[in-house]
Amino acid sequence: MSVIYNRVDGRMVHGQVATSLAPALRADEILVLNDEAANDNQQVMLMKLAAPSDCELDVFTVATGTEIILDEDFNGDRTFVIYKTIQDALKATEYGYVPDVLYIGGMYSSEGKEEKAIALFVDEKDCQVLRSLENKGVKLIYQVSPLNKEKPLSELVEY
Numbered sequence: 001m002s003v004i005y006n007r008v009d010g011r012m013v014h015g016q017v018a019t020s021l022a023p024a025l026r027a028d029e030i031l032v033l034n035d036e037a038a039n040d041n042q043q044v045m046l047m048k049l050a051a052p053s054d055c056e057l058d059v060f061t062v063a064t065g066t067e068i069i070l071d072e073d074f075n076g077d078r079t080f081v082i083y084k085t086i087q088d089a090l091k092a093t094e095y096g097y098v099p100d101v102l103y104i105g106g107m108y109s110s111e112g113k114e115e116k117a118i119a120l121f122v123d124e125k126d127c128q129v130l131r132s133l134e135n136k137g138v139k140l141i142y143q144v145s146p147l148n149k150e151k152p153l154s155e156l157v158e159y
Contacts, residue, residue, distance in 0.1 A: 003069060006081045006099040008089055009106040012037060013047040013057065013082065016145055021105075022052050022080060024146040029056045029076025033065035033092060034084035055080075062088050066095035086129045093136050101139045104153055116156045119144050127159035134159070 005025050009017065012032050022030060030051060037043050038061045051057040056075050060068065062083075068074070069081070069092075081099075083089040089102055106119045113121035120142060122130075130153065134140060140153035153159075 002072075002074075002077075002079065003081055003099070004078045005103065006083070006089070006101065007103045007105050008083050008086050010084055010108045011106055012084055013050045015050065017082070018050050018052045020146055022055050025078065025080055027052075027055055027076070027078050027080035029058070029074060029079040030082060031065050031068065031079055032057070032059040032082045032084070033062045034059070034088050035061045037084060038064070062091045063095055066092045066097045069097045070095075086126060086133065089138075090129050090132055093133065093138065098136050099138055101141055102133065103150075104140060104142045105144055117142060120156060122157055122159075127157065130157065130159040 004027065012034065013030060032047060038059050044059045047059060048057050058075070083092070086104070086107065104120065107121055107126065108119060109115065109121045113123045113126070115121050130140060141150050142153045142156055143150045
């Protein structure tokens, strides 16, 4: 019972996660930590439909999900944690869960954000959050899919 991978992906659970990432990790549980998604039954249902059939999926608020991680109250042996935003990941660290490594797989375009790489758009507020995560000891890695080479996020974004 352990967390094997922590990822930020604005789409949370989607085809790439289900068909390549979760199987490559041999994950048997996916925890999605995002307050809005946890309170949206339709979004939870859609993610459950997209998840691999051999992988349990649970969607929690950041507070509840962090408590589950800290209590090691997993349903699986190999748990994959997905945050919708880096702000969710920072919130988890404030609740006491500080992952060693956080993979950035999808921070998408919105007004005022600058493109740094494929599926990587940031603004100054994002850079502040990234600095905070790094200052807490989190190693930040950019990797869109398991087929892409890992790259330190700091090589793409100045924060």
